[in-house]
Amino acid sequence: MNITIITDNRERASGIPELLVEKGINVIMKQLAVGDYMIDGDIVIERKTSTDFVQSILSGHLFDQCARLRKTGRHSLIIVEGNPFNTRHDIKPAAIKGALLSVSLSWQIPVIRSSGIEDTVQLMIMAAAQQLNLPVFIRKMGKKPKKHQKQQHYLIQTLPGVGPMLAQRLLAHFTNIEQIVLADIATLTKVDGIGKRKAKRVFEFFRIEVK
Template sequence: MNNTLIEIVYDDREHAETLLEQLSLRTDLCLVRKRLKLGDYQINNWLIERKTLPDLVISLCDGRLFSQVARLSACDHNTALLIEGSSRDIASYDITREALIGALCSISIKFNMPILRSLSQAESAKILYFVAKQLHSRETELKLNGRKPKRKKNRQLFILQSLPQVGPKLAKRLLSHFDNIEAIFTAPAAELRKVEGIGQEKAQKIRDVLTS
């Protein structure tokens, strides 16, 4: 295989025929079909979750959206959310524009996850191509300049600081005590109270946010 080709891995369960066909026409790309544990596309150290606008609304309404986003944010890769479709696609859905905007703000601010928008599979293909080209150029620059990408621990600490009354110092103590984000998110209140700076009231507030 030509070493100059930019690799895009896509999940073997992804149903986006037009998108994949458009990407396959790019002579500087190499598409790899693979089972991904998280995300729908992997480009270098980035995972990209693709959701149609109806899928996004359904997962928001049934409570799955933020748990999915939390798992993505806690993984070792950088992550982004690609939302595909227009407002016409959800005209018949029982959801307000304010609720949708609030969810997108939470994803981008609380979870530090970039949100990419497209109107169709063809446009999504263009976005993935542009992302692949830019990441390829950045990786080449990083290698030349000897710089390292942001560490995983910093991303984990950022996520923890979105919890009630959790600042930078407490986030570090939580991560030191539990070792990983998943253990913190699933810990009962009694276990949270073992961390210095977390009393009964604060532990309950954290549990309420994670389970509500």
């Protein structure tokens, strides 16, 4: 897999560059003017811990960063590690939700949550693979028409607690929506990123009686 990811020098201590190298990724360390990572010269990624993300909301720095990301003219992405709704900062959930919506809708920069640095590495490699049209991460999905793939992907994202990356993992694991609908809680938890609580919510979603 010939993928090169330029990494800002300040990210060295995060442990992510080492994990990328272990995955066979070419890592170039240098000082980036904007963002923490750059993929194929076209994707700029800003990585934040949940605490960093909340702090940037409170300080207003988040939207300054969004402005700089947009000015690059490249595809931009913000990855938030951890749960921003569960930090020590005194901030209302509505403020966090408002910031997430503003970044995604007003600034048109996707915000993706990850469980930690290993999940972040996986997300970056998946983004690089899609950018370079590498099939390695979608091989389990078969050869369905692209239109149907997108429709299924968007449909799965309507499930409670399911975002773009988790939707892709679900489809990669089960191969079609019918299998997801029929899966029990124990089977759903076999998908990376789905714990018992989220699996229960998805399971119950398909079994709610409509009156």
